[in-house]
Amino acid sequence: MNPKNVKALFRSAKALFALELFPEAVDCCEHALLNDPDNQPVKDELAKIKAEFERREKIRIAKELREQKIREKKLLIEGALEKRGIRSAATPGFKPDHPHEIQLDQELDQLTVPTFFLYPEHNESDLIQAFNEQDTIGEQLAEIFYEAAPWDPEHKYQPETVQTYFETEDQGGNIGLMKVGLNVKFLTVLTHKKYVLRDGLARFIVVPKEDTQWKKDWLAKYGK
Incomplete structure (x- = not known):
């Protein structure tokens, strides 16, 4: 040794x-x-x-x-979007300020998507953590507006008194605006040829049906 x-x-x-x-x-x-x-x-x-x-x-x-689980889930979600013909895009450098993600119920084969409902008249918004693709816009609005929001003490915002829009995006990147009815399923919007699901987050814009100067000015920004 x-x-x-x-x-x-x-x-x-x-x-x-x-x-x-x-x-x-x-x-x-x-x-x-x-x-x-x-x-x-x-x-x-x-x-x-x-x-x-x-x-x-x-x-x-x-x-x-x-x-590995993250990669598998990503592939699963990408496959579900492709199967439905949903256009999606990612903004370079985008980091979400919420923890919610697109989910797929494999048993029911249904997507849920985190979704913002924006109220530009009041600079307010609601984040729906999991908007099911089979639910209608009206069903979601009824849930949101079941009680008056703090910024809407007179409860003016209700499904039948508002108009909902989503932004469209053509192949050239031009942004437009399209109305969506209360009975339209979320999936119908997601699969619209001019709709882009950007950064894994859906967005709807909700304004009063009533014609006001604010609404006219707001629509003018979209060339309406």
């Missing part, structure tokens, strides 16, 4: 451990123990290295599984 050899291997193991080269560090310890099987400091170092290596491996495997 060469004591110097064991000490050198021990120092190498500690240095490799510090560099997070765990298999190499284990190898040094095991070679040292071949020369000196009862060396307790080497045994302790080997146990520490193996424990840390195992901990890191569990973290790595868990991360890989999470990333």
